[in-house]
Every structure is written in structure tokens, then in C-alpha cells.
Amino acid sequence: xxxxxxxxxxxxxxxxxxxxxxxxxxxxxxxxxxxxxxxxxxxxxxxxxxxxxxxxxxxxxxxxxxxxxxxxxxxxxxxxxxxxxxxxxxxxxxxxxxxxxxxxxxxxxxxxxxxxxxxxxxxxxxxxxxxxxxxxxxxxxxxxxxxxxxxxxxxxxxxxxxxxxxxxxxxxxxxxxxxxxxxxxxxxxxxxxxxxxxxxxxxxxxxxxxxxxxxxxxxxxxxxxxxxxxxxxxxxxxxxxxxxxxxxxxxxxxxxxxxxxxxxxxxxxxxxxxxxxxxx
Numbered sequence: 001x002x003x004x005x006x007x008x009x010x011x012x013x014x015x016x017x018x019x020x021x022x023x024x025x026x027x028x029x030x031x032x033x034x035x036x037x038x039x040x041x042x043x044x045x046x047x048x049x050x051x052x053x054x055x056x057x058x059x060x061x062x063x064x065x066x067x068x069x070x071x072x073x074x075x076x077x078x079x080x081x082x083x084x085x086x087x088x089x090x091x092x093x094x095x096x097x098x099x100x101x102x103x104x105x106x107x108x109x110x111x112x113x114x115x116x117x118x119x120x121x122x123x124x125x126x127x128x129x130x131x132x133x134x135x136x137x138x139x140x141x142x143x144x145x146x147x148x149x150x151x152x153x154x155x156x157x158x159x160x161x162x163x164x165x166x167x168x169x170x171x172x173x174x175x176x177x178x179x180x181x182x183x184x185x186x187x188x189x190x191x192x193x194x195x196x197x198x199x200x201x202x203x204x205x206x207x208x209x210x211x212x213x214x215x216x217x218x219x220x221x222x223x224x225x226x227x228x229x230x231x232x233x234x235x236x237x238x239x240x241x242x243x244x245x246x247x248x249x250x251x252x253x254x255x256x257x258x259x260x261x262x263x264x265x266x267x268x269x270x271x272x273x274x275x276x277x278x279x280x
Contacts, residue, residue: 006227006234006272010261011069012254013188013239014038014102020250022047022057026064028254036069037061038237039096041089054095061096068098070130070186070237076116077108077138093124099235100128100185102160105138113138114151121154130185132160135169136201142171142180149183158185162239163222164192164209168201173225181230188237189261191215209241211256213264223268236261 012034017025022043029037039057047057061068074089075082093101101124105113121129133145142161149157161184189212192204199208213219226234238257245253 006230006269007187007223007236007265008233009035009069009099009235010258011036011038011099011186011235011237012257013237013241014040014043014070014072015241016239016253016257017246017250018042018241019246022052023060024250026060026066028250030064030066031251032254032258034066034238034254034258036067036099038070038072038239039068039092039098040072041085041092044088044092054092058096068096069235070100070102071096071098072102073132074101074103074120074129076103076105076120077112078105090120090123093127098127100130100158102130102132104132104134106136108138110138110144110148114148117148117157118152118154121152121157125154125156128156128158128185129154130158130160132162132165133169134162134165134201134205141169142166142175146180146183157183159183160186160188162188162190163212163217163219164190164205166222167217168205173221176225176229178229178231181226181234182232184234186235186237187226188239189219189264190238190240191217191219206241207243209239210245211240211260212238213260213267219264220268220271223264224271227268227272 012029044054044057071093074086103120117131131139131145131148133139133141139145139148145159149159190209191212191214192209193215238261240257
């Protein structure tokens with residue numbers, strides 16, 4: 001068991017605020033204490049339509065005292081109009097200098113996904129390129145994502161480990177080994193509240209999330225398992241994607257996202273430190 005701090009930077013996730021303007025997001029993130037923000041290609045296109053050049057977006061982020069934690073999304077295996085957005089993400093990566101670029105695939109065969117993932121990794125190297133597995137996309141589990149990364153054999157091929165997708169895909173804490181976590185670029189945190197009428201996995205993931213630790217997922221056990229196994233500090237991204245939260249003031253949501261994360265981490269680290277003391 002390692003004794004380093006198990007978690008590092010905290011990013012305000014890219015699609016927490018899907019329809020908010022970028023200046024407001026940056027202000028809320030900074031005031032809530034986030035170190036970095038996620039940016040989507042859609043936000044950048046919307047800014048461009050308002051006459052804001054990509055270089056100006058980069059400058060605004062720097063002026064806010066933030067950096068880009070994650071840039072998304074490249075859609076693998078999609079030969080339609082998405083290829084234009086994909087090319088734009090690659091261009092934006094050189095301008096925004098994110099910590100990582102996120103990719104995913106829907107409806108494509110795993111072999112085709114692997115080939116294109118390897119190509120994107122080579123194109124963006126050495127920038128980490130992280131695949132986000134989901135139980136309803138082409139790579140539906142953490143185990144399958146690990147197989148994808150290992151088959152790619154690119155040093156910058158990584159995984160987005162989303163807590164909701166981890167649990168909904170039937171993954172187990174035993175999978176969170178030191179070797180597996182060495183391939184994880186970021187852990188995304190949120191939560192969900194169980195309802196009598198269970199929504200579809202897509203509906204739940206895209207519209208029904210809440211703050212980390214505020215729902216019914218075993219968030220504490222998840223973070224403790226990572227803390228025990230990780231040999232290097234793992235970055236966090238907070239993404240409580242919710243139609244309901246989007247109706248609230250942006251500043252309020254950003255502040256509660258940070259506070260709920262800090263409360264959850266405090267509980268997880270207390271247990272981690274107690275275990276480390278016993279080991280030593």
C-alpha cells in the first residue's frame with residue numbers, strides 16, 4: 001500500500017453545464033475553487049459563433065487562473081458529420097493545451113474502435129487520449145477498456161473511469177488494481193438517487209445525476225478502493241449531469257459540486273490514512 005496522497009487535481013467536468021456560456025462557467029469554476037475546467041467542442045463552436053476565436057477562449061481560461069483539464073469529445077468509428085467535429089477537437093487540443101482529450105464510440109465494432117483509437121493516440125501524442133467506456137457504447141466495461149488500451153500499446157492511451165459507468169457495467173472493486181489504475185487518466189465523480197421507476201441507463205447518465213456522495217452509489221468504497229491501489233495520484237473530474245441542476249444558478253451548482261466532493265474525499269481519506277497507519 002502506498003502512502004502518497006491518492007488524488008490530485010479536481011476539474012469541473014465538461015458537460016456539467018451544457019447550455020451555459022463559457023465566461024459564466026469560468027467564473028463559477030474559479031470562485032468555487034476548481035483548478036481546471038472541462039471544455040467541449042460544442043462550447044467552442046458556440047463561442048466562435050459569437051465572434052470569440054479559439055485563441056481568445058484559451059486566453060480567457062488563463063486569465064481566470066484555470067487550465068483545461070479535459071477536452072471532449074472525439075467520436076471514434078463515426079464516418080458521418082462527426083468527423084468534422086473530431087478534426088476540430090484535434091485543432092483545439094493544440095490551442096487549449098488540455099491535460100487530456102476524451103474519446104468514445106457508439107455502434108462501432110471493437111476492432112474498428114481499436115484501430116481508430118490507436119490512430120488518434122499517435123496523432124495527439126504525447127497528450128493523453130482517454131477512452132470513456134459506458135455500458136451502452138462500443139466498449140461497455142472497465143475490463144474491455146483495459147483490453148482496448150493494452151491492445152493499442154500507445155503510452156498515451158488511457159481510460160476515463162466514470163463512477164456511474166463503473167457500477168452500471170457490473171464492474172467490481174477487485175478490478176481497481178495498481179496496474180489497471182496506471183491506465184486511468186481521470187476518475188469522474190457524480191452520484192444518482194435510486195427511484196421507484198428506474199430510468200434507462202442513457203437517461204440516468206445524461207439527465208439524472210447528482211453531486212458526489214449525495215446519492216445511493218457506494219462512492220466511499222469506490223474512492224477507498226482507488227486510494228489503496230493507486231501508485232500515483234489520480235486526477236478527479238466532477239460531473240453531476242442533471243436537467244434539474246441546470247435550472248439552478250450556475251454558481252450555486254459549482255460551489256455545491258466542490259463542497260460535496262471535498263466532504264466525500266475527507267471521509268475516504270480518513271479511512272485511507274487509518275489503514276496506512278495500521279500497515280506501517
